Amino acid sequence: MSETPDSAVRTYIENHRAAFLQDLAEWLRIPSVSAQPDHAEDVRRSAEWLAGRLKETGFPTAEVWQTPGAPAVFAEWPSGDPHAPTVLVYGHHDVQPAAREDGWHTDPFEPVLQENRLYARGAADDKGQVFFHTLGVRAHLAATGRTAPAVNLKLLIEGEEESGSPHFRELIETHKDRIAADAVIVSDTGMWSKDTPTVCTGMRGLAECEIVLHGPDQDIHSGSFGGAVPNPATEIARLVAALHDENGHVAIPGFYEGITELTDQERELLAELPFDEESWLRTAKSHATHGEAGYSTLERVWARPTAEVNGIGGGYQGAGSKTIIPSSALVKLSFRLVAGQDLDHVEQAVRAWAAATVPAGIRHTVTFSPGTRPCLTPLDHPALRSVARAMGRAFEQPIRFTREGGSGPAADLQDVLAAPVLFLGISIPSDGWHAPNEKVEIDLLLKGVETTAYLWGDLAENWRDAR
Amino acid sequence: MSETPDSAVRTYIENHRAAFLQDLAEWLRIPSVSAQPDHAEDVRRSAEWLAGRLKETGFPTAEVWQTPGAPAVFAEWPSGDPHAPTVLVYGHHDVQPAAREDGWHTDPFEPVLQENRLYARGAADDKGQVFFHTLGVRAHLAATGRTAPAVNLKLLIEGEEESGSPHFRELIETHKDRIAADAVIVSDTGMWSKDTPTVCTGMRGLAECEIVLHGPDQDIHSGSFGGAVPNPATEIARLVAALHDENGHVAIPGFYEGITELTDQERELLAELPFDEESWLRTAKSHATHGEAGYSTLERVWARPTAEVNGIGGGYQGAGSKTIIPSSALVKLSFRLVAGQDLDHVEQAVRAWAAATVPAGIRHTVTFSPGTRPCLTPLDHPALRSVARAMGRAFEQPIRFTREGGSGPAADLQDVLAAPVLFLGISIPSDGWHAPNEKVEIDLLLKGVETTAYLWGDLAENWRDAR
Numbered sequence: 015m016s017e018t019p020d021s022a023v024r025t026y027i028e029n030h031r032a033a034f035l036q037d038l039a040e041w042l043r044i045p046s047v048s049a050q051p052d053h054a055e056d057v058r059r060s061a062e063w064l065a066g067r068l069k070e071t072g073f074p075t076a077e078v079w080q081t082p083g084a085p086a087v088f089a090e091w092p093s094g095d096p097h098a099p100t101v102l103v104y105g106h107h108d109v110q111p112a113a114r115e116d117g118w119h120t121d122p123f124e125p126v127l128q129e130n131r132l133y134a135r136g137a138a139d140d141k142g143q144v145f146f147h148t149l150g151v152r153a154h155l156a157a158t159g160r161t162a163p164a165v166n167l168k169l170l171i172e173g174e175e176e177s178g179s180p181h182f183r184e185l186i187e188t189h190k191d192r193i194a195a196d197a198v199i200v201s202d203t204g205m206w207s208k209d210t211p212t213v214c215t216g217m218r219g220l221a222e223c224e225i226v227l228h229g230p231d232q233d234i235h236s237g238s239f240g241g242a243v244p245n246p247a248t249e250i251a252r253l254v255a256a257l258h259d260e261n262g263h264v265a266i267p268g269f270y271e272g273i274t275e276l277t278d279q280e281r282e283l284l285a286e287l288p289f290d291e292e293s294w295l296r297t298a299k300s301h302a303t304h305g306e307a308g309y310s311t312l313e314r315v316w317a318r319p320t321a322e323v324n325g326i327g328g329g330y331q332g333a334g335s336k337t338i339i340p341s342s343a344l345v346k347l348s349f350r351l352v353a354g355q356d357l358d359h360v361e362q363a364v365r366a367w368a369a370a371t372v373p374a375g376i377r378h379t380v381t382f383s384p385g386t387r388p389c390l391t392p393l394d395h396p397a398l399r400s401v402a403r404a405m406g407r408a409f410e411q412p413i414r415f416t417r418e419g420g421s422g423p424a425a426d427l428q429d430v431l432a433a434p435v436l437f438l439g440i441s442i443p444s445d446g447w448h449a450p451n452e453k454v455e456i457d458l459l460l461k462g463v464e465t466t467a468y469l470w471g472d473l474a475e476n477w478r479d480a481r
Numbered sequence: 482m483s484e485t486p487d488s489a490v491r492t493y494i495e496n497h498r499a500a501f502l503q504d505l506a507e508w509l510r511i512p513s514v515s516a517q518p519d520h521a522e523d524v525r526r527s528a529e530w531l532a533g534r535l536k537e538t539g540f541p542t543a544e545v546w547q548t549p550g551a552p553a554v555f556a557e558w559p560s561g562d563p564h565a566p567t568v569l570v571y572g573h574h575d576v577q578p579a580a581r582e583d584g585w586h587t588d589p590f591e592p593v594l595q596e597n598r599l600y601a602r603g604a605a606d607d608k609g610q611v612f613f614h615t616l617g618v619r620a621h622l623a624a625t626g627r628t629a630p631a632v633n634l635k636l637l638i639e640g641e642e643e644s645g646s647p648h649f650r651e652l653i654e655t656h657k658d659r660i661a662a663d664a665v666i667v668s669d670t671g672m673w674s675k676d677t678p679t680v681c682t683g684m685r686g687l688a689e690c691e692i693v694l695h696g697p698d699q700d701i702h703s704g705s706f707g708g709a710v711p712n713p714a715t716e717i718a719r720l721v722a723a724l725h726d727e728n729g730h731v732a733i734p735g736f737y738e739g740i741t742e743l744t745d746q747e748r749e750l751l752a753e754l755p756f757d758e759e760s761w762l763r764t765a766k767s768h769a770t771h772g773e774a775g776y777s778t779l780e781r782v783w784a785r786p787t788a789e790v791n792g793i794g795g796g797y798q799g800a801g802s803k804t805i806i807p808s809s810a811l812v813k814l815s816f817r818l819v820a821g822q823d824l825d826h827v828e829q830a831v832r833a834w835a836a837a838t839v840p841a842g843i844r845h846t847v848t849f850s851p852g853t854r855p856c857l858t859p860l861d862h863p864a865l866r867s868v869a870r871a872m873g874r875a876f877e878q879p880i881r882f883t884r885e886g887g888s889g890p891a892a893d894l895q896d897v898l899a900a901p902v903l904f905l906g907i908s909i910p911s912d913g914w915h916a917p918n919e920k921v922e923i924d925l926l927l928k929g930v931e932t933t934a935y936l937w938g939d940l941a942e943n944w945r946d947a948r
């Protein structure tokens with residue numbers, strides 16, 4: 015009986031599993047914490063280590079790219095087929111801070127294999143999910159007998175994602191030609207659960223601003239002046255209260271302009287996910303759901319734009335009391351955006367709304383930080399179909415679709431490369447991203463390997479001449 | 482031509498003016514800053530100094546009363562007339578902190594006489610206004626030929642007013658019998674202006690609380706959960722926005738219950754004051770007036786109850802942004818109360834309102850600090866008429882009526898002694914209470930002396946057998 019490609023892939027993975035895990039553990043031992051300056055050398059070592067390993071994997075090109083901050087790694091393996099599509103895999107090699115005293119059962123930078131889970135900082139976010147691409151491409155070659163991947167394969171592995179990717183946009187604009195691709199595959203997200211493998215089809219965008227209201231030129235006595243002059247703390251509250259109408263819709267005129275509404279098919283697919291409100295609330299550490307009328311919780315977090323208060327402050331916040339009218343008050347707002355919303359338009363709408371809402375006698379300033387555009391790949395996009403198909407083969411079950419409520423540098427790739435962004439992640443909510451005792455499930459990690467082993471062939475076959 | 486009592490009083494004051502100012506300067510040199518522990522000894526010295534000076538003035542009794550904090554001074558001078566009313570003068574001998582580097586042109590504790598003003602910390606608040614009672618009672622005796630004042634005169638001069646009077650209530654309850662009086666005269670406020678002498682007829686009460694809203698058990702990611710769970714920072718803003726209706730009325734059900742509305746006569750008298758909105762706004766360091774519809778600025782700050790935000794806070798308030806839904810948010814509210822409002826009733830109304838306003842999924846706590854009751858003396862009260870008449874003689878012009886928007890320990894005296902509280906102060910807004918370069922106008926200080934020289938006789942004559 016001749017081996018099917020699937021069993022050839024599985025056999026290859028099984029045979030290389032131990033070495034793969036050993037290598038990953040070696041990488042996880044490098045504490046590449048980008049947010050902590052005293053780990054700058056470790057982040058540099060992590061980049062060097064990865065570039066070396068990618069060369070050993072077979073990538074003809076594997077380079078460390080310097081930035082004004084931490085270095086990124088770029089690798090490239092041309093297909094040799096002039097009709098093959100080009101794919102850029104995005105991930106990051108830096109990790110969140112971690113210390114034993116935060117509640118880790120073991121040293122966060124000494125990987126521990128226990129009950130088929132690998133515990134270490136970065137095991138899931140994101141070293142594990144970057145690293146499955148190495149064994150994946152080898153399995154792809156071994157099972158197909160090829161000497162180069164079926165697609166032009168590029169990897170861009172950032173070193174500052176956990177620090178907010180401050181130089182990423184500049185990096186990809188500088189190297190725009192070298193990273194050019196027909197599709198971006200982001201391996202820095204997760205799936206619904208172990209039993210319900212999913213593909214994410216989009217991330218929300220993000221516009222953030224700070225609004226400061228200035229009232230009296232200094233704090234004044236609330237006994238002497240209270241009730242007769244505008245109080246910026248009261249007015250900031252009124253401004254926030256005016257953000258939403260009584261149905262939870264964002265009440266800023268023009269905010270929803272241009273948005274791509276959920277299709278009936280998308281709503282049906284989301285509704286099919288085995289959503290359990292109680293367990294979702296436990297994950298959210300919250301005690302009730304609350305939001306825009308007419309939408310389910312998943313729709314609210316994945317597919318609806320929001321206005322959220324990240325911080326509010328003004329006046330006296332210490333122990334006891336202080337009878338003042340504060341001189342100023344501020345609010346930090348973040349707006350999650352969905353496909354069709356334009357960052358500039360949202361900014362202008364917020365500015366106009368604030369100007370119209372703040373009363374006489376209060377001066378206001380609105381400061382926006384650079385935003386992140388939303389990204390969304392239509393369900394019928396051929397590259398998305400390939401990802402779902404490859405995952406389906408690996409998991410041997412149908413793949414469902416999710417979205418991601420957060421926002422990420424993936425959107426910058428979408429903009430700069432003018433390419434659709436796809437998400438391939440095998441991490442699950444219990445993996446503990448950014449938390450103590452982060453882990454990855456070995457079975458799922460190897461499903462990630464297997465998915466990529468199928469994906470390049472599927473993409474090349476079904477999406478030729480994409481350029 | 483025989484001397485009228487008024488000219489006798491004036492002559493006496495003129496003759497003793499230099500010594501009076503010299504004595505006051507000696508007292509002002511003692512830096513009796515109650516809020517600074519390293520000045521505890523100075524506050525004690527200040528009390529001893531005052532008790533000594535009151536004995537020299539002629540008070541048969543002058544004692545230093547210890548408290549768990551800074552000492553008070555009590556002095557008593559019986560009239561000898563069994564029908565005479567008893568008056569308790571309240572003031573304080575402690576002062577606000579002051580340092581040259583805060584913007585003082587001269588050493589705050591080295592009094593400087595310049596252009597008929599005495600500059601020093603405490604010159605107006607409150608040593609100057611306490612001290613005019615010493616020369617005042619001597620002038621009263623000299624002009625009338627009496628050997629004891631026409632009223633039973635008591636003085637209670639606190640040592641912790643600038644630290645929030647933490648032991649005052651306990652002090653006056655302990656010594657309730659010795660300080661018993663038919664009327665309290667507070668000499669710790671001011672007048673409208675140099676050209677418009679006024680008597681204050683009441684102070685607002687004060688109820689203060691902190692409301693904390695608890696949402697998620699810890700800060701959660703606003704990308705992952707935003708738009709689908711209640712956000713305590715948003716909810717605290719909505720709570721604050723619900724404090725007032727669109728006319729600026731406090732919207733807490735039951736808040737206005739029982740209040741004594743302004744009479745037409747009071748509104749007319751207030752409207753007669755030479756109020757200049759621009760200059761008031763300059764004093765308020767504010768850029769617009771704003772408040773309850775249907776009331777003037779003076780009515781709003783003196784005679785209407787208010788709900789004011791002294792502080793609001795929750796979530797991230799530092800530089801840049803942080804995409805969280807905060808776990809909790811708080812607001813510090815103060816309610817100014819007017820005559821007829823009951824502290825307990827207001828507290829219950831606020832608690833009921835908060836419970837009814839905070840949405841599901843948000844836990845809330847409301848914590849009230851001990852409150853201060855409002856006090857108000859009717860315009861036709863005989864003791865108030867006496868104060869106005871005595872001031873009218875001293876200033877040689879009609880006296881107008883004001884109120885005080887703030888709240889003070891005077892209300893405790895009103896409660897414990899069950900006696901009306903009257904206000905006799907000669908300080909003016911430009912005196913710079915709590916600010917650098919505090920001063921008192923010598924002419925006005927001596928008008929204070931002169932007023933008390935007339936007051937005791939007037940009170941005894943027009944308000945006999947008050948007990």
Ligand SMILES: [Zn+2]
Nearest residue numbers: 139140175202
């Ligand atoms: Zn990540």
Ligand SMILES: [Zn+2]
Nearest residue numbers: 606607642669
């Ligand atoms: Zn004072």
